[in-house]
Amino acid sequence: MKRNLTLFFLLFTNMLLAQDSVFVRRMVDTLTSSYFWGRGYTNDGMGKAGRFIAGQFKDYGLQPMDGREYEQPFTFSANTFPGMMDLSINGTALVPGRDFIIGPASRGVKGEGTLVQKDSIHFIDLKNRVVVELKDKLTWSVEQGAADFTLVQVDKKALKGIPVTININEENKLVEGFKANNICGVVKGTVKPDSVVIFTAHYDHLGGMGNKTYFPGANDNASGVSLLLSLARYYALHPQRYSMAFICFSGEEAGLLGSKFFTENPLVPLQSIRFLINLDLLGTGEEGIMVVNATVYPKEYGILKQLNEQNHYLVKVASRGKAANSDHFFFTEKGVPAFFIYTMGGIRAYHDVFDISKTLPLNEYNHVFKLLVGFNAALMK
Template sequence: MKNLLMLYIVFSSSFCFAQDSTYVRKMVNTLTSKTFWGRGYTKEGMAKAADFISSEYKRLGLSPVGENYKQTFNYPVNTFPGKMLVEINRKKLVPGKDFIVNNESPSLKKNVKLDKIDSANYTGGQDLQLILKDKLTWSVASEVSGVTKIEINKKTFTEIPKTINVAIESKFINSFKASNICGIVKGTKYPDSILMITAHYDHLGGMGADTYFPGANDNAAGVATLLSLAQYYAANPQPCSVGFICFAGEEAGLIGSKYFVENPLVSLSKIKLLINLDLVGTGESGMTVVNASVYPKAFAVLNKINAEQKLISKINSRGKAANSDHYFFTEKGVPAFFMYTQGGITAYHDTFDKPDTLPLTAYQNLFKLIVSFNKKIME
């Protein structure tokens, strides 16, 4: 009977985490779908994602921070909602695969011969540049330059560029509306003491009417992991409160997290520790913790738990870095770790960061590590 009971406990635990994995995979697939169009600046992608995450907070049982889950702010951004035609040597190229338009580019319609500058750079006049690249990597711009720059993938277009036909539509938005999504599970004993878990939900959006950037690893995986932790803590309230923030505007320069720090919905002094999740969809080569050397005692606790439970293959220590949404909290004296996994797929800021190639290798063990670590921090 005792052996049967132990077997039941082990099976139940495994089943619980299997369910969590299913939920996380579902969230990644949902957030990277065409409905949310890269969670960016065209086709209302970011707004739709914000509404979805808010509804998921409510469904899971999180309380809003303030009057509702949304903290709204505005910032400038250059967008590409319409025409996206590029023909080189009369051959039509595929957006995202064969070329990208530099994010600061203005609209342009032009059909001209190209002049060679060097082996990688060509010009079609003062307002048009062509650049040959080994990898196409896109981003977000908050201003517009005077030159339209087209980056061509050398791996898919191998000819020498001689002529170019361009019809590109960009639209600069002075005051794009975005929202941080904030929820909390109140602590049972110390509700004014908060452990904060964060992840940015925005990505690059779309380039033209037919191409979008799914952002599976960056950062649907982080949001999905955050939501799975929210699901757990909503069902298992802790002595301290556990807060959750999905930031907007990270890809445009950590804008959402900066806004929250400057306009906090909870006192920053009440945050015991912040864990920021970004790029956590792999894990074959372990993980890295930014600010590990800034908070060595907390990092030692994390490493001890990991060694005892044999979870992540390797945890690398890294110092202070302004590379994700933890940064402005650190600058205000809030203890913060930024965790990201390593290995596996190399897709980043391109159209190949897709859910079907995202392994979620370390998800279950990362989940266990964070829960065990938080428990220790709350003691």
């Protein structure tokens, strides 16, 4: 009888994980769709994504962290590119995102000019204050201000010969009070509701570059948000002794702004946080996971490693020290114990138009999910 119950439990658990695998794929597909327009600064992409996540929290039965609203609003400046994005070099029209990107601090410009070579990769149109830079890979980002010139980064493979002439029509708009929201929900603990374990993930990405091109951000960070939502669903159905909280930050790509704002305006006392796990870049895993802050919190890192070795989840749980590379950082600076976990191996698409759901394997999702659930259970003993 005991053996039959064990088999039933294993089958039931595997069925739930299979359902969660379908769920997380659907979430990545949804968050990378054109409707959310790169979850960024034009077409209300970030706003739509935030409202969608808040709706998910409500559907799962999470309570707003502040008792009233899921949204924690704040503002910051962002240089955006909502309109025209046309470029021709040597008479050849180039495709935004694929063949070229505009420097994120660039001003808008419209005109024709001649390019003067400065070195092997830089060419300048003095009349229109445009710098053309040749690159092996195009990687975009976000800036909070606008410069007095325009930087155009061009994939070397898109050109035949050196750049000589340029025709450009590119619009920018500096938004000085861009409105953003952190999305915050909680499942109250059954025994120690004032002690909190928090999962975090940033839901913003780079948004759109012009009115025809957007950056989907599948691995960065639809993958982390989707895993967070899966965990939120799980813990809403299985309340724990401690409270389980979930925060989706915005403004990460502009400089960890959402997490910085939260640590300066916390909706729960920072000293009540038992541990925080930040999820970013969770779409692969062929080479295991990296744990940032592992050397800072060796006891908790040891729990992760032991669980992984006992259950043969991942090929490696690698250790890294303190780093200011994601939303865990400002919590660590305030004395909150935290890990930043990301997967390693697989696709190399990052901050480009090729970071899409279709090619994101999500192959170690189930193992990471199990590892995190086991880690939380060990923390609460």
